[in-house]
Amino acid sequence: MSIDWQLAATVGKKVARPGPITTGYTLTAAREELASSAVAAEAPVREVTGLADGLPVPTARILDRGGWIEAATLSMSAMLDTEEEDSKPGISGRLAGVQAGGVLALLSGAILGQYDPFTPDPESGNDGVLMLVTPNIIAVERALHVVPGDFRLWVCLHEVTHRVQFSANPWLRDYMSSNVEALTAENSESSSEMVGRISAAMKNGRQREKGIVGAMQLLQSPEQYEAFSRMMMLGTLLEGHADHVMDAVGPAKVPTVDRIRTAFDKRRTRPQNPVQRLLRALLGMDAKLAQYIRGKAFVDEVVGTVGMTRFNAIWTGPETMPLPTEIEQPRLWIDRVL
Template sequence: MDSTPVENIDWGLAASVGKRIARPGPRVTRYTADRARAELLDAAVRAEGPVREVTGLADGLAVPTAQILDRSGWIDAATRSMPAMLGPAPTESGDDGVDDGAAGADARRTGTGFTGKVAGVQAGGLLAFLSSAILGQYDPFSVDPETGQDGVLMLVSPNIIAVERALRADPSDFRLWVCLHEVTHRVQFSANPWLAEYMRSNVGALTGDEDDSVAEIVSRITEGLRSGKPREKGVIGLMQLLQSPEQFEAFERVLALGTLLEGHADHVMDAVGPAHVPSVESIRAAFDRRRNGPKNPLQRLIRALIGMDAKMAQYVRGKAFVDHVVDTVGMERFNTVWTSPETMPLMSEIGTPDAWIERVL
């Protein structure tokens, strides 16, 4: 089946399209915007100490300055980060062994061919949708312009303001609460530098252009259905049918890593929150109601297509895994999970944390 390799996406076009169609953020005065920016910068720094204390990670490392972005700024950052995460640029000779010259090489390298532009428009539409949903993000694949070090902590101010208004949360408390989660991601990656390459390599294996024909994919689905082998439900089960065994193994590793990272961050939020965020209980309750609340049909379709509901489940399953292991063996022994790819939990162990304890500890 023909597909556009991820490195051939026209990311410049994706950024342009995304920023053009992204919804505007909430109406705010200049005073409100400036105050939110100042509070988020301060909260990102204040969150570091409690996160490090609870996790036992990143002790002694410098505390970087967060980037406070609007939706367009996040789209620009995402289109710079995605090519870095998805791997190196293609070679200058075509896959068919025919050298089509510098123009053709440039088109592949920058994604400016026809397929690259089509993919760029599609990516721009996805980024526009996500730009209103992302509260914050730690990007291990971008370089901090101030320090020159890998990794950037980003907070999307208009989205944080929109959600705190919807939840009727205390703004200062909510901003610190969000920062606790995102700073935990920064600490995870900065304390364990191998995680970024582990993620990159598995995403690369997952998104690599297998160039399967339609017949091969149909045969794979048919064989999977006839085999009677147990499969996961929903999107994961579909991926199990559509992907090659090697791709699905990479998919499971990416999913397990994401589940661990999100669950660990949620665990830290709840462990740190009561001592530092006075209204944390009401924020958590309201946020969970919003997270699990009804969506309109279009939102449900988009969320299903891009796997956002699966991501929401990651928070719940991942937090349950971390809660159980930490309660059973303590945070210090839990931190063995960050040692190497071999100590990462398997997807089968996320729901049975005692199996991870038995295998690894």
């Protein structure tokens, strides 16, 4: 099925909530500071990670919520649609476009920044573009009562780390793309085969797994679940590594980093009302939060034990990616890989 991504962008921009009220001067100043912070973040990220030294520094795209929705639809169209480009979406494709637009509208109010490895940079034409969503960053820094300049640089450190991860290790893009392709492939199982597999899994106790992972293991084919697991581990590593770098840069560059981290983590884990909890579950936001927490604990322990230079063996290839058991017990990864 070809999703109508153009319709998704139209719907998403139409129903997305407006950003916080700001003056034109404040908005312009924030955009300019985010652009300069994205450049300023490159040197400390490269120094801390030991990655991408000498590569050119690209310009970040500073977007509003509508701009992010447009960029997201372009990225997902390139990543997910495998049908001919000139094929027109049918009724099911338009319906899927409306649904995708609604999801993107919700996400557009939560995304602070994003590195998209699948969309070409408008300036250089190279794969990968770094995006920062100005109204969301302003909204969060106001809610946390933190120093705006410090918070903007702190956010840029995270997103620039993602850019450096992919630019220093080009295989990551193909690895992610191949797993997405496997994850979204048609399931060749018959209904009876699927029912039999789910029944066997439940009898064997696999239903005891909690949350999204357990559900995915039951509903997907073995090949799809393996791809899903690899994507979960990759996401956990990328997010945890970026969070580690954000804090490792330290007060030399972000004087109020400790205050920001404390306030930000408190906001991430604050109680939610039932509707918010449902939306978070449907959008996978709780799974994303778990990736940050588990991934950062893994990177903190490995780097603290062997140092960043030896940690960077993790970027060698798919075979050095952490396994699910190794995320929980980093010593197992150290023993296997190092």
